[in-house]
Amino acid sequence: MQALGIDVLFKGTNLFRLLQGLWVSIEISLISVVISIVLGLIVGILMTIDRPFLRIILKIYLEVVRIMPQMVLLFIVYFGTTRVFGWDLSAEFSAIFVFSFWGTAEMGDLVRGAIKTIPKIQFESSLALGFNTVQTFVVIIIPQTIRRLIPLAINLITRMIKTTSLVMMIGNVEVLKVAQQIIEANRNTSPNAAFGVFAFVFFLYFIICWPISRLSIYLEKRWA
């Protein structure tokens, strides 16, 4: 146990602190995922609407999100806005903002792709029955895209959960940061703690993401 540095986990409140850190990660991912799904649906629909100006704006948004590393976005929002605008954003708010900003763009693109696979005449068939455009999307089109969307959306969700490990860079004390603190604090007594503690963190991420990823594979097979 000592050789692998696992004993450190059971010293004092270490295990509890790690789980607390995990909760911070989960909280940030959960809030961001919910916001991303709701806004992503709206953005995705807007992306399919034939308005050149709107399309260009959304295209730029999507490309910015794709090109920029999430860490750079985090730094801009957390540090950059403080210097330039004098905004004092909390680390947690910044993290949720950046993850939602990212998630909405990616989710929007998935929604756009799913809507594009629905034949145009399905829209017309709905309009011909007297549905307006909003009803057509809500009642007819979106329900048809859900099957295609869920496996892809789940994939995005697991990516978002894993990427929350970046938020410690702006001072959020999440699971990885707690792990580092524990390793630092026990450097003299348990020099091998790095292995045991990080292995445990790996295990924590695994038990969260693995079931989600299994669900995605299951749904993909079932709805293929």
Next chain:
Amino acid sequence: MNELLDVKYLHKEFDNNVVLKDINLSVKKGEVVVIIGPSGCGKSTFLRCLNGLEEIQSGVIRVDGLEVNPKNKDIVKLRQKIGMVFQSYELFPHLSVIDNLIIAPMKVQKRKREEVTKEALKLLDRVDLLDKKDMYPRQLSGGQKQRVAIVRALLVHPEIILFDEVTAALDPEMVYEVLETMQELARQGSTMIIVTHEMNFAKAVADKIIFFDKGEIVEETDDVEGFFASPKTERAAKFLDRFQFTTRL
């Protein structure tokens, strides 16, 4: 006269290609108008203009006195007066047969579920599909899907129903069941505009024949028998001749 549909000088182009030029047509309540003509002559586009699925460049389309304009907010109300049945059925794949039928009356017209369901089941029974009510569209044959699509259009209580080559995608043995349903509707006095390639059906069901070619009405007549026996224009004669040849084969 009580003209239900009135089209005046309808003109439509796609990227400077004229698809419909100066179409005039009026349809009375209870009338069955059959539009025939070669493929690509603008028949389907004409139907799509009538319920505002296509924008027109000039001219006026009036249904029940109200102007059809896809940019107008009233278009939603107007479309409830003009039902449409498509060649490819276009049932909603995520809904069962009964839900396909009742969704528009419930969500668009805010009618009560029980009332609409009752009416839907009655109509389903009339097209012999009552036992299919809980199935999904993918479990039905083409002919069955098309009959469901017709019932779906009827349930909105439209004043006019447009049929856009509704049997063109069907296997020959299924064509009959769909045409039979349409003939039944015609007998009950529904106002219908039908685009079709089924000449015998056209002869049997039409009150008025419109022959379209190259985006314009070439011949229009109430003398249906006379049209098929001896059309007045050369283009119509040539078209019918070619048709009889293929049916003889």
